[in-house]
Amino acid sequence: MxxxxxxxxxxxxxEIDELTINKxxxxxLGPSGxxxxxxxxxxxxxxxxxxxxxxxxxxxxxxIESVQLRRKVMMLSQNPVVFPGxxxxxxxxxxxxxxxxxxxxxxxxxxxxxxxxxxxxxxxxINLSGGEKQRLALGRLLLLEPEVYLFDEPSSSLDDDxxxxxxxxxxxxxxxxxxxxxxxxxxxxxxxxxxDVILEISEGKVLRSVKNERDN
Amino acid sequence: xxxxxxxxxxxxxLSYIFIIMVLIIVRRRGxxxxxxxxxxxxxxxxxxxxxGYLLAYVFENPHPVxxxxxxxxxxxxxxxxxxxxxxxxxxDKLKKIIAFSMVTGTLSCLLxxxxxxxxxSPWYDPQYFIPIAGMLIGNSMTGVSLGVKxxxxxxxxxxxxxEEALILGATPKRATREILNQTFDAAIMPTIxxxxxxxxxxxxxxxxxxxxxGTSPNTAVTYQIAIMLGILGAVALSVMIxxxxxxxxxxNEADQLIE
Numbered sequence: 001m002x003x004x005x006x007x008x009x010x011x012x013x014x015e016i017d018e019l020t021i022n023k024x025x026x027x028x029l030g031p032s033g034x035x036x037x038x039x040x041x042x043x044x045x046x047x048x049x050x051x052x053x054x055x056x057x058x059x060x061x062x063x064i065e066s067v068q069l070r071r072k073v074m075m076l077s078q079n080p081v082v083f084p085g086x087x088x089x090x091x092x093x094x095x096x097x098x099x100x101x102x103x104x105x106x107x108x109x110x111x112x113x114x115x116x117x118x119x120x121x122x123x124x125x126i127n128l129s130g131g132e133k134q135r136l137a138l139g140r141l142l143l144l145e146p147e148v149y150l151f152d153e154p155s156s157s158l159d160d161d162x163x164x165x166x167x168x169x170x171x172x173x174x175x176x177x178x179x180x181x182x183x184x185x186x187x188x189x190x191x192x193x194x195x196d197v198i199l200e201i202s203e204g205k206v207l208r209s210v211k212n213e214r215d216n
Numbered sequence: 217x218x219x220x221x222x223x224x225x226x227x228x229x230l231s232y233i234f235i236i237m238v239l240i241i242v243r244r245r246g247x248x249x250x251x252x253x254x255x256x257x258x259x260x261x262x263x264x265x266x267x268g269y270l271l272a273y274v275f276e277n278p279h280p281v282x283x284x285x286x287x288x289x290x291x292x293x294x295x296x297x298x299x300x301x302x303x304x305x306x307x308d309k310l311k312k313i314i315a316f317s318m319v320t321g322t323l324s325c326l327l328x329x330x331x332x333x334x335x336x337s338p339w340y341d342p343q344y345f346i347p348i349a350g351m352l353i354g355n356s357m358t359g360v361s362l363g364v365k366x367x368x369x370x371x372x373x374x375x376x377x378x379e380e381a382l383i384l385g386a387t388p389k390r391a392t393r394e395i396l397n398q399t400f401d402a403a404i405m406p407t408i409x410x411x412x413x414x415x416x417x418x419x420x421x422x423x424x425x426x427x428x429x430g431t432s433p434n435t436a437v438t439y440q441i442a443i444m445l446g447i448l449g450a451v452a453l454s455v456m457i458x459x460x461x462x463x464x465x466x467x468n469e470a471d472q473l474i475e
Contacts, residue, residue, distance in 0.1 A: 045471075066471040066472065067382075094384040097385055140384070144384075
């Protein structure tokens, strides 16, 4: 078990009495405005419940230092911010934020090919498309190898083929590294193909939690 | 050296010709600023006349309590001006930080300047204490004011960058580093620029005043050099304290951005 919710409320957006999220790939499905993104943001303490408790690996989030948690539980927003500078700067920036030694160019080039981003490290980022920005932001997360990835529609700006390639790469990567994913998506197809557990969320409540046999 | 030419009432009134000139220009051009110009001229005149009488009295009757009281009023007015000049809402926490940074930044530099550099005696000598305090506090007021504006703008315009940095595991301090650096720069640049032009583009007010009142230019220059360094120190220290404490007012205890 990586996360456990106990009587959690967030304003009038989230209302979850009990919920456990286990190791593996958990996918949150449901209509827009149903509270999926809010739920994700609670998992890395970008916001805190207004009532109740969330536990990470058995320890209450309230007792875990936010910055340390965010280095273990890392989020890719739906519209991630790309910082001014080059592709290299953006891939390495989180290492700077965390006072870690930056990876060398070979590792960064390798990441560019894994995320299917056909750019050079010295290229600027101003003219990147939405999909390219999303993949660049994904790459900078993958380089950090956190314990849990929180993805908020990580493939919303991608075409179906690229989406499949990226999600497959992600799911293979986390399986190999023993990491976990909690991912929001609108795509039932993606959920059924890659999820270990599908959580259906609507109006801030978990309607169903279903164990899924992967299609792939 | 020639004696000092005293300005009589008629001579002072003659300088109002400049204000009348400005008023005619703005009226003709349809710039709606006559009222502000007139009020600020009258206000400046009255304030300075009162200050003149007050200073004459204080200089003749020096007393530590009076000196301290005047410094408190100056600090209070400066803090009030910084907070009131800001167009927008400042959190109560940031207001307290502005007050603290102004007072500690200026007082520490002022005391060092008066006690170690100039070495005044008695320590509360108002003839030195008050004008030098005025210069340090006045310039710090401008610096902190610019700093608060730049900090607030940075935290609004670059909010998404700060949030992304937090998501990527940055501490609030690291997440706001670029904003704080830009803010410090914006706040101290006017002081740096004025130092660059000093003596070539213009003669600073204090030096001009001393020279006009008969002090030798060399003495005036050494005072001006020392006071400019003191001003830079006070501005930089006040702004730095404001930034080091102020950035935290945008975050809660869980290192989350306050909405």
